[in-house]
Amino acid sequence: MSGHERAFINQAFESNWIAPYGEHIDGFELELTTYLNPNYFVTTLNSGTSAIHLALLLLGVTNGDEVLCQTNTFIASVNPVTYCGATPIFVDSEPDSWNICPKQLEIAISDRIKLGKAPKAIIAVHLYGMPYNVDEINKIAETYKIPVIEDSAEALGSSYKTKKCGTLGTLSTLSFNGNKIITTSAGGALITKDIQLKQKAVLLANQAREHSTEYLHNQIGYNYRMSNVLAGIGRGQLQVIQKRVEARRAIYNIYKEELGSIEEIEFQNEAESSYSNRWLTCVLLPKVSDKEGLRLLLEQHNIESKPLWKPMHQQPVFKNLKSYINGVSDKLFSRGLCLPSGSNLTQEEQFRVISVIKNYFSS
Numbered sequence: 001m002s003g004h005e006r007a008f009i010n011q012a013f014e015s016n017w018i019a020p021y022g023e024h025i026d027g028f029e030l031e032l033t034t035y036l037n038p039n040y041f042v043t044t045l046n047s048g049t050s051a052i053h054l055a056l057l058l059l060g061v062t063n064g065d066e067v068l069c070q071t072n073t074f075i076a077s078v079n080p081v082t083y084c085g086a087t088p089i090f091v092d093s094e095p096d097s098w099n100i101c102p103k104q105l106e107i108a109i110s111d112r113i114k115l116g117k118a119p120k121a122i123i124a125v126h127l128y129g130m131p132y133n134v135d136e137i138n139k140i141a142e143t144y145k146i147p148v149i150e151d152s153a154e155a156l157g158s159s160y161k162t163k164k165c166g167t168l169g170t171l172s173t174l175s176f177n178g179n180k181i182i183t184t185s186a187g188g189a190l191i192t193k194d195i196q197l198k199q200k201a202v203l204l205a206n207q208a209r210e211h212s213t214e215y216l217h218n219q220i221g222y223n224y225r226m227s228n229v230l231a232g233i234g235r236g237q238l239q240v241i242q243k244r245v246e247a248r249r250a251i252y253n254i255y256k257e258e259l260g261s262i263e264e265i266e267f268q269n270e271a272e273s274s275y276s277n278r279w280l281t282c283v284l285l286p287k288v289s290d291k292e293g294l295r296l297l298l299e300q301h302n303i304e305s306k307p308l309w310k311p312m313h314q315q316p317v318f319k320n321l322k323s324y325i326n327g328v329s330d331k332l333f334s335r336g337l338c339l340p341s342g343s344n345l346t347q348e349e350q351f352r353v354i355s356v357i358k359n360y361f362s363s
């Protein structure tokens with residue numbers, strides 16, 4: 001927490017709006033809009049997963065459809081496809097951004113079309129806060145007229161050229177889960193340029209209850225709204241977003257400077273067009289055995305590190321699904337490690353982590 005949240009929570013309690021309605025919801029949505037781009041509309045929700053689910057529903061994804069998904073991601077990007085009765089088809093990453101590869105995407109689209117299965121949507125992810133190759137992906141999407149869901153769960157505070165992540169897809173989503181760069185403990189948001197889509201999202205998130213004194217429902221809805229109390233936490237958090245981004249970028253820069261000289265350690269590269277919030281600093285280690293070797297040595301020093309997200313095409317639950325693979329995410333997963341990157345990591349703590357890593361490679 002930043003210290004700004006409690007005043008908003010107190011306000012919610014004093015006004016007795018402990019509900020998924022109230023001034024903090026309106027305030028948080030407006031402040032997010034102002035932060036991202038005043039031409040967009042934000043709908044706050046109870047999770048980033050709900051936001052992706054609603055995005056798919058708004059695009060008309062339904063039973064039997066196929067959706068092309070970045071394989072290199074956390075499973076929340078993909079699970080909602082199955083909630084719609086649709087099938088995820090996985091697409092591998094490019095080596096620089098670690099995100100969806102334009103070449104593989106185009107191969108996948110052509111192949112699906114040839115099989116009579118034109119994809120209904122593309123889910124692209126700014127993994128670890130690093131923007132995907134937005135221009136290339138959008139160009140392909142426009143050529144084939146397929147909408148893009150921009151999963152910006154990890155990338156609030158990142159941008160591509162002059163635009164903020166969260167405003168780069170046909171529909172875009174955010175997460176405010178506890179592990180993200182700002183949090184409401186649990187929460188998410190859907191972002192659109194189209195006021196009518198926002199109205200539809202609000203309706204679906206509220207059990208599809210129509211404006212009527214009777215409890216009238218014309219379609220199936222969901223209970224996906226955000227609480228006014230949590231929106232208050234979000235308003236307090238949003239005040240410090242830029243500080244958080246700067247802290248995380250500084251952490252990345254120190255790791256890069258201190259570890260960059262160790263032979264063959266690689267980092268996720270920021271293209272000229274990209275500005276990453278560096279949500280997590282991840283390193284690609286020289287050998288497969290280093291991943292577990294270094295993780296265990298760090299653990300012995302009471303330092304937690306974690307493997308990268310295991311790609312979706314490697315997940316047992318998705319083992320029968322088609323994927324378009326070039327080896328990049330397999331390589332990343334086999335040799336990658338996420339290093340301590342929290343906004344509150346002190347320099348002293350970070351140098352303790354760095355010295356353990358240096359020792360590992362010098363012995």
Ligand SMILES: *Cc1c(COP(=O)(O)O)cnc(C)c1O
Pocket residue numbers: 046047048049050073074076077125151153154174175176177186187188
């Ligand atoms: C966290 C996350 C989500 C989902 O967010 P929740 O709010 O936890 O439901 C989606 N995609 C990615 C890449 C994430 O990291």
